[in-house]
Amino acid sequence: MNNNTHKNDFYGKLVKLILPMTLQNFMFALIPVSDAMMLVTLDQDQMSAVSLASQAMFVLNIFLYALVSGMSMFAAQYYGKKDLKSIEKILGYTLRLTLPVVFIFFAMGLFCPLGIMLIFTDEPAIVEYGIGYLRLVAFAYILDGLAQILAAILKNVELVAESTVISVFMVVSNIGLNAVFIFGLFGCPAMGARGAALATSISAGIGFIGALLVMNTKSKVRIRFKDIFKVNLDLRKDFSKYSGPLLANNLFWGLGFTMISVIIGHLGADAVAANSIAAVVKDLVSCFCFALAAGGSIVVGNELGAGNLARARDYGGRLCKLSVISGIILGAITAALTPVIVHFVNLTPTAKHYLTWMLLMCLYYILGRSINSVVISGIFAAGGDTKFGMICDTVTMWGFIVPFGALLAFVIKIPVIWVCFFLYLDEMVKIPVVYKHYKKYLWVKNLVDKEVPAES
Structure with missing residues (x-):
């Protein structure tokens, strides 16, 4: 072919x-x-x-x-x-x-x-x-x-x-x-x-x-x-090996995401109201990113299971390019629609000011979310490479975003917009290390056969 x-x-x-x-x-x-x-x-x-x-x-x-x-x-x-x-x-x-x-x-x-x-x-x-x-x-x-x-x-x-x-x-x-x-x-x-x-x-x-x-x-x-x-002992062992890190990853990420909400929640009612609207917009816009990750994971996983390792690697590369393109387009659409969204929501002038900047920050936030969703949750997961996502999200959230976000908000007390700018960096800061790990191709792995020859 x-x-x-x-x-x-x-x-x-x-x-x-x-x-x-x-x-x-x-x-x-x-x-x-x-x-x-x-x-x-x-x-x-x-x-x-x-x-x-x-x-x-x-x-x-x-x-x-x-x-x-x-x-x-x-x-x-x-x-x-x-x-x-x-x-x-x-x-x-x-x-x-x-x-x-x-x-x-x-x-x-x-x-x-x-x-x-x-x-x-x-x-x-x-x-x-x-x-x-x-x-x-x-x-x-x-x-x-x-x-x-x-x-x-x-x-x-x-x-x-x-x-x-x-x-x-x-x-x-x-x-x-x-x-x-x-x-x-x-x-x-x-x-x-x-x-x-x-x-x-x-x-x-x-x-x-x-x-x-x-x-x-x-x-x-x-x-x-x-x-x-x-009870299937082999199945239990394999499932725990690959799903255990996913569970840990979700727990650490979920708690970290909650802490970001707590930080913003203590920045005043206007910040809370603006972030609530921004969160809904981000989730709606990200629907395509999550679908690309889930669909890409199935396509790559099918090839890995069939033993077509070289083809799976090629598909992974195509998915990476699509994640960048879709992230840029979706972020730009969100930014372009910002005046319309701000006009129709019933918020105070201060909250509208915050919301405007939060939506403009989607230019980089959606790009990062698109890339990381597709690569970590899609490509890496297809080949059982789940430990990296756990380590990456845990270090990013708990070693960087949450502690320094709290420091900026409650100790240094910088303006609300700059606190949000920092908190919205959680996806972007992961990209260099995610790309480096992707290039190791540890995710090109058949999980259902002991030995599968690679395609030439």
Whole structure:
């Protein structure tokens, strides 16, 4: 197969993956936006309660992301060699690990909501609303956790379009049910924050049932209960080796990201309001970057699993170039839209000033996020090179950004804009070392065969 054929094959596979994944990511990013927009019309305390209570789901997703990424790492390579039985085994083992985690979070939300809320606030009204929210949204922890596992398998076996349809229907249902239950439409009682929780749980159930139906009707991969309960020592060893660093990475990154929010949270109400809007914009714009990383990981993983190591290396190079191009374009679009965004948000003049600069900072922030997402979470993860990401994020967050950010904000007390400029550097400072590690090609590794000859 000549180089042009390889090139066309690469872009063909990638486009089929990233277009539906981008839509999927964008739709999911709309859920917290709809929650906030609807609840703030009722009561600011209810909006704050849901925002704080949702941190429990954020923590759960840290665990789920590590499990899903570890499973996808193997599933992509097994699918590359057309080994569906091994995909079923890795699916069963991942469910074995997922079930205890989601049930623990379910029990905490249902039986210990007061303790969870008191971690974040001692405001009586917010705590009360949060308790009601957690008791209903707890059911979503189980359903959404299982749905994420099944959806990841569907993407890895070339059913990404079906997975996206399920996700879109799930999100549309969530937003529609939000309106019904929050405001009490069509004869339903107005439930406020509890209505948002009920809508989330129902839509999570829709996502789980939809993924299960697609898997049983369109996929040759099945859930085997024997694979869930049977202990496979070799599989457990390999999964722990590559997924353990992912979990540690997510935990350290998640805590670091939370600390950045804490630092900005102590810079005044205007800084908090501006950063809240900027964070939503960054997440929406980054949907394509995350899809490129996830889709690229599957494409590279397929080639590694099939033993096409030289082709996988070539695909990795193409992905790197795409990450730079997409980062530049998306950052420029965000900067260009800054006047429009600032005009339509209802903020104080000071907050609008902060927001303007925060959005302009996306010129470099989005570029860094695009490159690091694709290279670390996409290319490196495809070949099981997960320890580097853990070390890189931990050192960047806890050795540089968080301590020096706190020093600049609370000891030296430089202006707010300059504090944010520094905090937004967390992605850019990693690029030189990430590129150096990429060039070592330690990620060009077949995880599912003991010995695989490289392509000439």
